[in-house]
Amino acid sequence: MLVDVEHAFDLAYSKALRVDIENLIVCQPNNWEMALEIADRMCGSRVVDLICIDSVPTLTPRAKIEGEIAMQQMGLQARLMSQALCKMSGNASKAGCTLIFLNQIRYKIGVYYGNPEVTIGGIALRFFASV
Numbered sequence: 001m002l003v004d005v006e007h008a009f010d011l012a013y014s015k016a017l018r019v020d021i022e023n024l025i026v027c028q029p030n031n032w033e034m035a036l037e038i039a040d041r042m043c044g045s046r047v048v049d050l051i052c053i054d055s056v057p058t059l060t061p062r063a064k065i066e067g068e069i070a071m072q073q074m075g076l077q078a079r080l081m082s083q084a085l086c087k088m089s090g091n092a093s094k095a096g097c098t099l100i101f102l103n104q105i106r107y108k109i110g111v112y113y114g115n116p117e118v119t120i121g122g123i124a125l126r127f128f129a130s131v
Contacts, residue, residue, distance in 0.1 A: 001025040001026075001027070001039075001051045002027075003029065003038060003039050003052065003053045004027065004054055005029060005035050006054055025042070025047075025048060030065070031061065031062045031065055033080075035053060035059055036053075036080075036084045040084070040087060043088065043091050043092050043097040044091045044095055046096075048097065051097060051099050053099070053102065054102045055102040055103060055104065056102065056119070059121070061076050064076070075122070077120065077121050078121055078122025078123075081125065082122060085128040098131065101125055104120060105118070106120065
């Protein structure tokens with residue numbers, strides 16, 4: 001299953017690459033909560049055994065889309081990722097489902113010492129990474 005948050009899935013290109021379209025489920029949710037809810041339900045249903053979420057930086061929380069940006073929204077993406085992974089990792093393990101989250105490396109501006117690399121969505125993905 002492909003959870004295409006970027007809305008970039010190209011059917012013709014996938015066919016050219018010989019992707020088995022008949023056995024691929026593609027969904028294109030509009031926000032973070034919808035994407036993770038779909039992935040969690042599909043994983044728990046045991047209909048699929050692999051879910052790829054493309055990609056973490058484009059998982060935009062509903063509150064941000066609806067313009068509810070305030071101080072309590074600081075770190076919202078990281079908080080949501082941590083909560084979702086707590087729930088999803090157990091469900092995935094029980095169902096024998098593998099979750100793949102595609103992410104990007106960004107660079108902190110003005111960092112002269114230490115690693116300037118940072119990933120979107122906090123550090124929860126690193127802690128929950130396992131196969």
